[in-house]
Amino acid sequence: MDMMAELPVAVIGAGPVGLAAAAHLVQRGIRPLILERGESVGAALLEWGHVRVFSPWEYNIDAAARTLLERSGWKAPDEQGLPTGGEIVSDYLAPLSALPAIAANLKLGVEVTAITRHGHNKVANEGRKNAPFVIRCRDADGEHRVLARAVIDASGTWSRPNPIGVDGLPVPGEGEASGRIAYGIPDVVGKAREDYAGKRILVIGGGHSAINVALALMELQDAVSGTEIFWALRHGSVDRLLGGGLNDQLPERGALGLAAKQAMADGRLNMLAPFAVNRIAPQGEGLTVDASLAGKPFNLAVDRIVVTTGFRPDLSFLGEIRIALDPVVEAPPALAPLIDPNFHSCGTVPAHGIVELAHPEPGFTIVGSKSYGRAPTFLMATGYEQVRSVVADIAGDHVAAHEVRLVLPETGVCSADRVTGSDDAGCCGGPAPADANACCVEDADAKAKGAAGCGCGAGTQTRRAVATSVDA
Structure with a gap:
């Protein structure tokens, strides 16, 4: 056990949540070992570095990280300012990663390929709990194995975007057309301008990432004639998504x-x-999209497609450790009911920590956006609370681990469809009239007709959707 105490805690991922975990470990006198696949900290954020997030700086800076930074003379950005992804990296993550206690333990360009217990496969029981973790990883010099006393997986979901198909699979021709398909939030008015200017563009998805892309394309449309924008929602209508308006306590959203x-x-x-793609085929310099629109055959010729249908976790390197995941959401079983988009649209996600994040493998946790599995909405502040609790538990401070220290803003915009759980999600027709005792328009309408309500505000398992997944 003394040997175990001398080992570091491995943190996979050097994004906001991973570096926050490192800061909490440093603050408690525990050595982190931070393994980042990218060539810089915040590598995923830099891929959408041109996008301005919905949540102000006050929600984007972890408390332990702030303490460490301020000791070094760092000055925080304006608390109410709304940073871009690039600014989060340059003004916060880069200075944090440069602190000696973190920089000395940060490994860039390192891809984790497997995690196991030393001398134990997934089935072996005897002595398992006291065996250190073995992290197999690969860098420019080849494969390596490192030991750790605990593992915090903060690797995110950015590397695994959902495909176009409404059934969760790529549609025929999607792979072959990949050169004309972008996933996420491309910089259509900046680096990728020439790919989109004067072109016919199909945007697929109904979340705030899709709105970001559509509005950016409109900016391009103002500057370059001939730019056409088609926005396809795979389920339902956009009314629920746009319902929050000025009632949203995150004003930018x-x-x-x-x-x-x-x-x-x-x-x-x-x-x-509702729009469903059946097949994609090349047509000259563009693409033909064979689809159905409102259940009827529909064909569309476009030059480019932007897919903003969310992300899913990469579980490929976790095959030899014992994890428990909800079969629907792919989040830890205790967390899944709080975020399952099949049931939750309006309301709040209660702050949560080690209790909801625990797996059957002692010492292993998944945090950040990856902990939400396929649920579409996450806020960095939620991830910071997660790692505060997880690190307290690793340090043996179980009282602090079970405390709740996070208060989030209420919001009039939710990002999950309470019926279908799709990425084309929103909040029940928008906010309720000011004089109605209801959580949203549909709830008010139902109550006006003598019903109990629409159901989205019922029960204790509700969620607070305060930022898109890019905030993670």
Whole structure:
């Protein structure tokens, strides 16, 4: 056991949540070992570095990280400012990673390929709990194995975007057309401008990432004639997504919804819903999309496709350790009911920690956006609370591990469809009228007709959706 105490705690991923975990470990006198696949900290954030997040700086800086940084003379950005992904890296993560206690234990360009217990496969029981973790990883010099007393997986989901198919699978032709398909939030007015200017663009998805892309394309449309935008929702309508408006306590997100709504009213966005792609085929320099629109055959010729249908966790390197995941959401079983988009639309996600994140493998936890599995919404502040609790548990401070120290802003915009659980999600027709005792429009309408309500505000297992997954 003395040997175990001398080993570091491995943190997989050097994004905001991974570096926050490292900061909490340093603050408690525990050596972290941070393994980042990218060539810099915040590598995933840099891929959407041009995007401004919805949550202000006050929710994007971890408390332990702030303490360490301020001791070094760092000055925090304006608390109410809204940073881009690139600014989060340059103004926060880069200075944090440069602190000696973190920099000395940070390994970049290292891909974790497997985790196991020393001398134990997944089935072996005897002595398992006291055996150190073995992390197999690969860098420019080849494969290596390192030992750790505990593992915090903060590797995120950015590397595994969901495909186009409504059934969760790539549609025929999707792979072959990959050169003309972008996943996530491409910089359509910056680095990727030439790929989109004056082109016919199909945007697929109904979350705030899709709104971001559509509005950026509209900016391009103002500058370059001939730019056409088709926005396809795979399920339902956009009304629920745009419902929060000015009632959203994250003002930037409320403004985003209102801007998209006005664009639709002005006819600048060609809306397609519900829309399901069946096949993609090359056509000259562009693509032909064979689809169904409202259940009827529909064909569309486009130059590019942008897919903003969410992400899913990479579980490929966890095959030899014991993890428990909800079969639907792919989140830890105790967390899944709090975030399952099949049931939750409005409301809050209660702050949570080691209790909800625990797996059958002692000493192993998944945190950050990856802990949410396929549930679409995550806030960095939630991840910071997760790692505070997890690190307290690793340090043996079980009282602190079980405390709740996070208060999040309520929001009028939710990002899950309470019926279908799709990425084309929103909040039950928008906020309820001011004089109604209801959580949303549909709830108010149902109560006006004598019913109990729409159901999205019922029960204790509700969630707070305060940022898109890119905030993670």
